[in-house]
Amino acid sequence: MTEVMRPSRQLTQVFLYRQAVDFRKSFHGLSAIVEQELGHNVFDGALYAFTNRRRNKIKCLFWEHNGFVLYYKSLAEEKFKWPKQDDKLITLSGEQLNWLLDGYDLNAMRPHKKLSYEAVF
Secondary structure, X not given: OOOOOOOOOOOOOEEEEEEEOOOOOOHHHHHHHHHXXXXXXXXXXXXXXXXXXXXXXXXXXXXXXXXXXXXEEEOOOOOOOOOOOOOOEEEEOXXXXXXXXXXXXXXXXXXXXXXXXXXXX
């Protein structure tokens, strides 16, 4: 299977925002969290990952040269295994982020089961 439109495994600055985020937020709202709550410059080249309350969706925000890239993944079943730490922000590598997107529990290194469907409805 080919991975399409994935965040690069070579990313060196990936930040997971620990709190659940309202997924109606676009890049404007997510950028505001990065700047106002975290005190980071959203244009510095880091990728920021956010999840919803149910932990079945991830949005990644990244500034790329001349515009924002917003990556969104919604699981059909199961939940993302969001790391359990007390910090508001967790730092990962690009490879670890891709493991998380693949369904791995970063604490236990176990993936989600692979699903195969024939139709959406």
